[in-house]
Amino acid sequence: MDHAPTRSPRPDPDDLARSLHTPLDQITVEHADLIEAVRRRVVVGQSVPVPVAAFNSSI
Amino acid sequence: MLKVHSRCDLSCDHCYVYQHADQTWRGRPVRMPPATVRAAARRIAEHAREHQLPDVHVVLHGGEPLLLGAAGLREVLAELRATITPWTRLDLRMQTNGVLLDEELCQVLVDHDVRVGVSFDGDRAANDRHRVFAHGGSSHEQVRRALALLRRPAYRSSYAGILCTVDVRNDPDRVYEALLAESPPRVDLLLPHATWDHPPQRPGPGATPYADWLGRIHRRWVDDGQPGSIRLFEALRPGGGGTEAFGLAPADVLVVEADGTWEQVDSLKTAYHGAAGTGFDVFDHSVDEAAGHPGVAVRQDGVQGLCATCRACPVVDRCGGGLYAHRWRTGSGFDNPSVYCADLFRLIDSVDAYPGPAQAPPSEWSTASPLDDLLDDLATGHGSPQTVRRLADDQLAITRMLLAACREMSDSAAAWETLADLELTAPEAVRAVLEHPFVRPWLVHRLDPAARSDVGAAADPLPALAVAAAVRAGVPVTVDVPVRADAITVPTLGSLLLPGLGERAEVTVLPGGFRVRGGSADRTVLLDAGEPSAGWRPVRNVPAGRLLIEDGDPYRDCYGQPVAARLDDPAVQALGRTLVEAWRVVCRDVPAHAASLDGGLRVVVPLAPDPARPLRSATARHAFGAVAVTPHPDPETVAVLLVHEWQHAKLGAVLDRYDLVTPGQGTRITVPWRPDPRPPEGVLQGVYAHLAVTQVWRSRAATDNGDASAHAARFLAWTREGADALLASRSLTAAGERFVGQLRHALEETRVGSG
Numbered sequence: 001m002d003h004a005p006t007r008s009p010r011p012d013p014d015d016l017a018r019s020l021h022t023p024l025d026q027i028t029v030e031h032a033d034l035i036e037a038v039r040r041r042v043v044v045g046q047s048v049p050v051p052v053a054a055f056n057s058s059i
Numbered sequence: 060m061l062k063v064h065s066r067c068d069l070s071c072d073h074c075y076v077y078q079h080a081d082q083t084w085r086g087r088p089v090r091m092p093p094a095t096v097r098a099a100a101r102r103i104a105e106h107a108r109e110h111q112l113p114d115v116h117v118v119l120h121g122g123e124p125l126l127l128g129a130a131g132l133r134e135v136l137a138e139l140r141a142t143i144t145p146w147t148r149l150d151l152r153m154q155t156n157g158v159l160l161d162e163e164l165c166q167v168l169v170d171h172d173v174r175v176g177v178s179f180d181g182d183r184a185a186n187d188r189h190r191v192f193a194h195g196g197s198s199h200e201q202v203r204r205a206l207a208l209l210r211r212p213a214y215r216s217s218y219a220g221i222l223c224t225v226d227v228r229n230d231p232d233r234v235y236e237a238l239l240a241e242s243p244p245r246v247d248l249l250l251p252h253a254t255w256d257h258p259p260q261r262p263g264p265g266a267t268p269y270a271d272w273l274g275r276i277h278r279r280w281v282d283d284g285q286p287g288s289i290r291l292f293e294a295l296r297p298g299g300g301g302t303e304a305f306g307l308a309p310a311d312v313l314v315v316e317a318d319g320t321w322e323q324v325d326s327l328k329t330a331y332h333g334a335a336g337t338g339f340d341v342f343d344h345s346v347d348e349a350a351g352h353p354g355v356a357v358r359q360d361g362v363q364g365l366c367a368t369c370r371a372c373p374v375v376d377r378c379g380g381g382l383y384a385h386r387w388r389t390g391s392g393f394d395n396p397s398v399y400c401a402d403l404f405r406l407i408d409s410v411d412a413y414p415g416p417a418q419a420p421p422s423e424w425s426t427a428s429p430l431d432d433l434l435d436d437l438a439t440g441h442g443s444p445q446t447v448r449r450l451a452d453d454q455l456a457i458t459r460m461l462l463a464a465c466r467e468m469s470d471s472a473a474a475w476e477t478l479a480d481l482e483l484t485a486p487e488a489v490r491a492v493l494e495h496p497f498v499r500p501w502l503v504h505r506l507d508p509a510a511r512s513d514v515g516a517a518a519d520p521l522p523a524l525a526v527a528a529a530v531r532a533g534v535p536v537t538v539d540v541p542v543r544a545d546a547i548t549v550p551t552l553g554s555l556l557l558p559g560l561g562e563r564a565e566v567t568v569l570p571g572g573f574r575v576r577g578g579s580a581d582r583t584v585l586l587d588a589g590e591p592s593a594g595w596r597p598v599r600n601v602p603a604g605r606l607l608i609e610d611g612d613p614y615r616d617c618y619g620q621p622v623a624a625r626l627d628d629p630a631v632q633a634l635g636r637t638l639v640e641a642w643r644v645v646c647r648d649v650p651a652h653a654a655s656l657d658g659g660l661r662v663v664v665p666l667a668p669d670p671a672r673p674l675r676s677a678t679a680r681h682a683f684g685a686v687a688v689t690p691h692p693d694p695e696t697v698a699v700l701l702v703h704e705w706q707h708a709k710l711g712a713v714l715d716r717y718d719l720v721t722p723g724q725g726t727r728i729t730v731p732w733r734p735d736p737r738p739p740e741g742v743l744q745g746v747y748a749h750l751a752v753t754q755v756w757r758s759r760a761a762t763d764n765g766d767a768s769a770h771a772a773r774f775l776a777w778t779r780e781g782a783d784a785l786l787a788s789r790s791l792t793a794a795g796e797r798f799v800g801q802l803r804h805a806l807e808e809t810r811v812g813s814g
Contacts, residue, residue: 017113
């Protein structure tokens with residue numbers, strides 16, 4: 001049995017590119033799934049520790 | 060594919076355009092007239108608009124496209140960019156023999172973001188077997204000079220790779236070594252065009268000489284750790300996705316000839332005279348009409364479009380029946396296996412039998428050439444400004460999605476409507492606001508369910524964003540804006556601190572400023588006044604640049620370490636001078652890194668001073684376009700910090716879209732630059748930053764007698780060890796392995812190329 005946590009699917013890059021051509025007032029209708037994918041990946045995902053959320057260098 | 064020039068300055072005897080069955084070039088104009096270029100560009104733009112295509116790939120082809128000259132080429136490229144880019148992302152390519160390439164032409168290509176494939180068959184003997192001038196003279200030196208030009212940092216972004224036509228009489232080892240010596244981002248190996256009517260040469264007793272020859276190169280390539288991309292081998296792997304020559308993907312290439320006629324893929328010229336014709340042209344027919352031609356339509360059917368022999372073959376999903384043109388036989392047409400069928404079958408067997416220790420598993424990434432291109436470009440260490448703009452576009456798209464998600468939580472319909480209206484009437488104003496690096500952290504904080512209920516819950520960002528966009532657009536609107544700690548932040552512009560405002564304020568945008576009324580307070584802020592209005596703390600610019608010093612936006616506090624409070628004017632001026640000088644230093648050291656910074660770095664955040672750690676810098680994953688640094692007076696030092704942190708910003712943007720590291724493995728890797736074992740993503744970030752810093756120190760070492768060489772050697776060793784540890788860890792996805800492999804190659808090139 002695989003106990004590895006499931007990662008939220010990433011937003012489709014082509015959908016992201018296409019969304020730039022959609023006016024804001026139509027985004028929620030035309031890209032509802034993409035909004036949810038981004039929200040899950042970017043917002044919910046951040047509560048999981050991301051190793052390099054803020055990478056501090058020491059040169 | 061646009062045939063912008065129908066003649067060539069070489070006279071290669073294996074050329075399918077002039078030397079094979081089709082001779083239609085004889086009746087076509089020498090160069091594509093401007094009106095034809097314009098009509099073709101309009102057809103492509105029309106198609107992209109109607110189908111909402113995210114990308115369109117246009118290849119300038121010939122004949123020899125460089126025969127247009129710099130001015131002619133510039134005209135064509137400008138027309139394509141101006142007509143098509145309003146509707147889609149335009150990926151411009153060129154296939155050339157390279158003979159005429161000089162610095163002026165390279166600059167035209169870089170200026171218009173064109174990536175160039177150069178036809179080159181390997182070592183001198185191999186290349187000159189076919190690729191000669193009409194008088195029989197060698198083209199080898201001219202082509203090598205062209206490849207050397209494309210390797211220069213200034214032009215590297217236009218170097219797409221090498222196209223090598225196979226001749227089994229050549230020594231495969233020498234060809235392989237000659238190709239690799241040119242450090243191409245990608246190599247493609249092309250089987251010479253042939254049909255059942257005119258089969259390929261098969262010298263010697265072997266039944267599959269092409270498989271044997273290519274198999275030898277494949278083995279060398281695998282044994283060498285796959286130093287760079289060889290498209291043919293990658294396409295033939297299970298799940299490799301294929302190319303025009305292999306696989307079952309629908310055909311997606313149309314050709315515009317110099318006279319404006321639509322044609323099918325031009326390799327069909329090898330089959331018979333007129334084989335590629337459609338009867339359509341760009342003046343009277345759309346892309347859809349041309350794509351509806353039966354010869355194109357049959358190639359949309361996948362395995363069902365193949366002959367019975369292919370449909371029954373166990374490797375049909377790999378070779379896809381081979382190149383369409385290679386199936387031709389008089390009588391049965393294209394309803395045959397490829398004339399290279401036996402070779403392809405054996406080659407696939409060879410590829411499977413010798414995967415090598417580093418072969419990546421099949422992956423979705425290996426099919427996505429735009430991703431490959433983007434990663435390959437970034438793996439040079441810097442990435443072109445155009446690639447950085449693509450990353451910025453991704454970030455903008457993500458921010459717009461987050462904005463839309465926030466709309467559901469907003470009680471200000473007016474703010475949303477203002478933003479939506481302004482995006483139609485003043486798109487640059489809205490874009491400038493949404494691209495501000497600290498808008499996304501604000502939106503994320505607002506949406507984060509973990510933060511929503513605590514005392515630090517974010518205020519609704521939409522009203523302030525609407526005000527910022529309206530001020531930038533000069534459009535009068537009135538919006539209710541939440542007040543936090545007696546302050547209103549207007550992203551990209553500044554913050555107003557006004558005691559007595561209460562919890563909400565009415566903000567009215569006026570010409571040149573805005574008026575704020577709330578609680579007992581009423582203040583008009585004029586942005587262009589000599590002295591800032593009382594309580595107004597404007598964001599300050601670095602002189603003579605687009606860079607902002609952001610020390611007021613509360614959401615800049617996203618670096619995991621304290622940010623500086625607002626600097627006084629002398630401190631800002633000093634930091635600005637240092638940044639300007641640091642920018643010049645980067646330009647002096649590695650111009651390509653300066654261009655990359657120019658492409659996307661917009662904001663610098665001062666970090667709080669800490670006597671124990673006076674020199675620090677940071678990047679935040681949610682704040683693309685910004686880096687944080689401790690104000691430091693030495694531009695040489697700050698230059699390194701900027702380059703280092705910008706690497707993290709770019710890679711963070713890539714990781715937003717693509718998985719380069721296999722998630723959930725829990726792997727830890729020992730690295731030379733830190734005592735604690737690091738997760739793979741941390742190592743990847745470190746390697747990418749250190750590659751850039753290596754390039755900076757190597758450049759300095761060329762003119763510096765001090766300790767630059769020692770710094771360069773240390774970062775080189777760190778980068779090499781980190782990259783090798785990553786590759787050995789088996790924690791990377793296929794895309795990640797490719798990226799680190801390319802990066803490793805760039806590192807060795809840095810080592811060799813900079814003294």
